[in-house]
Amino acid sequence: MGGKSRRRTTAPAALVAVAALVLAAAPSAGAGPRTGTGTGTAPSPAAAGAGAGAGARQGASDASPTPPVPRLPRDFRGKGKWIVRDLDITVPFTWEGRDGDSQMTAGGPQYPIWFTNLIYRDTLYTLTYKWPGLDEHPCSRIPGFNLEALNEGFENARFVGPETLRSTPQRRVNHWRVGVVLPQLPPGNHPRLPLALGDIYVDEDNRGTFWQVLQFGVQNLYDPELDEWLVMDTFEHRPGTVALPRRCEPPRPPDGAW
Template sequence: MGWKGVRRAAAPAALAAAVTLVLAAPPSAGAEPRAGTSTATARQDASPTPPPPRLPRDLRGKGRWIVRDLDITVPFTWEGRNGDSQMTAGGLQYPIWFTNLIHHGTLCTLTYKWPGLNEHPCSAIPGFSLEDLNRGFENARFVGRETLRRTPQRHVNHWRVGVVFPQLPPGNHPRLPLALGDIYVDENDRGTFWQVLQFGVQNLYDPEPDEWLVMDTFEQRPGTVALPARCEPPR
């Protein structure tokens, strides 16, 4: 669940940011996921539907951020402390570099580098917390139990979260799908996120627009969350 929906401070983008993650098809050895594909293997299981994803208050993990249509893969970190949360992809030496945060009840994003991007403001949307994100996850739809074919293989529960505007009853009504998130959490721990696909307006800078995060490690212990100086509120 990245929060790049706040790249442009607009109401639809704020809704899309809630998908997070925020917030991916798992690459096998020597390969990367392509848009619309997955190397996950479905498993038959008649057991009851598991509880939905829930991002923990404390976390730290490392992996990769993948923008397949741009042929870009960069290092990725995801850290959380006491309910604040921060994603960072790339860095100064990479073609993309951004950070997304939930910090003291505000959703922030700062894109330092992106192909074709010449503006680098810090966008902030107040009134969004970890609790709000997890409430959104409560409405996720269970897709199924799957095995991610990587080393090591991971058994996961696959969930889907969508944002549609406006919210209308069933029937022939005009509505706009704003964002979609496919979330893969450990089958034994809904608080361990192994990968996420984001598709929609939260990926405004990507031509396709879909982006993946794939975690290699994920631990539920306090990480480090640092708000960039550019995102500090005016005094």
């Protein structure tokens, strides 16, 4: 990573992580969600690591029908925490959506980390204001990504099972796994690497209510252990506020639209 310096210029986690996960894991035509192979009786490692705790509910079995895959709604707002456990950092976090655009914001000027990420007018943005060891703070822009692309990527998520997050209040959720493994090869003894992985926990009664996301992989390049996660305390289905930072370049119109 450029010698001993910890100066990095790639985009951080959050929405970029989700984009990396779902763009590379987009399903083939006719593909449906895959069910998990476990019985759902063991706690999820992701939830246990997040400190929220997750245990499977009694009576779950492989015979249970697979629920609908996660789907981020067009309008929502929620508050919670962004956690980087190996750095011993936990900061306030908000996630809001309005008319298909959405924005994540973690921390603030008084915290050790502070970043915002957006899906805004068919463009993915990430801007890191503060992060340990980070010297450059550009606003990165990836055109051609929107809510529809995100939800299309979720179509290939694998169902792990129903669980209960030991939060206050306890939340009954469906646990899903999305991921990017390269190279993509058939089953067998082939070398392959898990480039990016994500565990998503949505409300068992509403696949559009996201309570927890754990992500691991090279997309979390700023973190030494490559893992970060979010835990929501509230999640409401009403329009939030989405605002592009001043230092970010506005989306460019499509070719020929000038």
